[in-house]
Amino acid sequence: DQQVKQNSPSLSVQEGRISILNCDYTNSMFDYFLWYKKYPAEGPTFLISISSIKDKNEDGRFTVFLNKSAKHLSLHIVPSQPGDSAVYFCAASEGAAGNKLTFGGGTRVLVKP
Amino acid sequence: KAGVTQTPRYLIKTRGQQVTLSCSPISGHRSVSWYQQTPGQGLQFLFEYFSETQRNKGNFPGRFSGRQFSNSRSEMNVSTLELGDSALYLCASSYRTGSGTEAFFGQGTRLTVV
Numbered sequence: 217d218q219q220v221k222q223n224s225p226s227l228s229v230q231e232g233r234i235s236i237l238n239c240d241y242t243n244s245m246f247d248y249f250l251w252y253k254k255y256p257a258e259g260p261t262f263l264i265s266i267s268s269i270k271d272k273n274e275d276g277r278f279t280v281f282l283n284k285s286a287k288h289l290s291l292h293i294v295p296s297q298p299g300d301s302a303v304y305f306c307a308a309s310e311g312a313a314g315n316k317l318t319f320g321g322g323t324r325v326l327v328k329p
Numbered sequence: 330k331a332g333v334t335q336t337p338r339y340l341i342k343t344r345g346q347q348v349t350l351s352c353s354p355i356s357g358h359r360s361v362s363w364y365q366q367t368p369g370q371g372l373q374f375l376f377e378y379f380s381e382t383q384r385n386k387g388n389f390p391g392r393f394s395g396r397q398f399s400n401s402r403s404e405m406n407v408s409t410l411e412l413g414d415s416a417l418y419l420c421a422s423s424y425r426t427g428s429g430t431e432a433f434f435g436q437g438t439r440l441t442v443v
Contacts, residue, residue: 247428247429248428248429248430250431250432252434257417257436257437257439258436258437259333259335259419259421259434259435259436259437260372260419260434261434262431262432262433262434265431267429305372307372309428309429310428311427311428311429314360314377314379314384314385314426314427314428315360315362315377315379315384315385315421315423315426315427315428315430315432316362316374316377316385316387317362317364317372317374317421317432318374319364319371319372319373320371321371322371
């Protein structure tokens with residue numbers, strides 16, 4: 217039972233354009249969502265997060281949107297840069313479960329110069 | 330500020346052996362969580378320790394255990410290793426426990442069971 221899903225396993229985008237990564241969840245108890253970027257054989261790097269009381273959070277080139285009614289969140293990267301090429305994971309947590317993060321399967325992003 | 334440090338980075342063990350992995354969290358962080366990453370199952374939560382107490386546990390067999398010391402450093406142990414335990418084991422530290430806290434990951438320990 218996958219509670220967090222990233223339905224697009226891969227995404228290819230031209231440098232300078234927008235990358236949009238999507239994530240769906242089923243557990244309505246999730247109240248905090250995070251995005252991580254990961255290179256092979258390294259640990260995930262925290263990018264941006266959003267609380268369920270908000271619908272948007274921005275940090276530089278990264279913006280996360282949350283649609284609670286649809287149980288859907290997305291990460292926008294503008295403009296995309298070649299260094300953004302990596303695997304991106306969406307993760308969710310609920311207050312009662314401490315710091316337990318439930319991860320999606322990841323989306324591999326390739327930014328072409 | 331130093332990040333999360335995991336040792337060793339790479340490990341090769343034989344089936345049936347046991348292994349201990351170590352994690353030093355970011356200074357001041359009191360929560361340490363462990364995750365397993367495999368190609369088939371993705372990133373899966375193992376357990377979380379906060380102030381030396383296990384706060385939460387994932388769906389893994391009892392062969393997987395952990396502990397946390399008074400300085401917040403944590404170890405995880407896997408006994409009677411199986412081939413399927415080959416994975417990247419990741420440790421994450423957070424300032425506190427509870428939702429709304431960012432978790433910062435170490436570089437992981439790549440365990441290969443032969």
